[in-house]
Amino acid sequence: MTNETGTEVSTVTIKPPAGNKPGYLKRRKQAMQINKKLIDGDDAAIDEMVDFVLANATVTVPDGIDPREAIMDLSEDDFMHIFNPAAVVYPTNAA
DSSP states (O other), X not given: XXXXXXXXXXXXXEEOOOTTSSOHHHHHHHHHHHHHHHHXXXXXXXXXXXXXXXXXXXXXXXTTOOHHHHHHTOOHHHHHHHHOGGGOOOOOOOO
């Protein structure tokens, strides 16, 4: 599937950092700050969110496609599927 710019959006995969990667609380704090800006209607937060994803996740796109543009070209359905907070599983404290 392609969008109006020809980007293959159906082949974008975003894999979050592994649960054992150091810096979880720093990433979580940054994500919360970006989310607050999004809620407040700060449109620059969209670019911050994309930067955050590119810096912290493994993003796979077809050869010749800019990862930033691929993320920006996602449909609403694809975006919600990838970034839906309800899809995030937080492990319980085993201690």
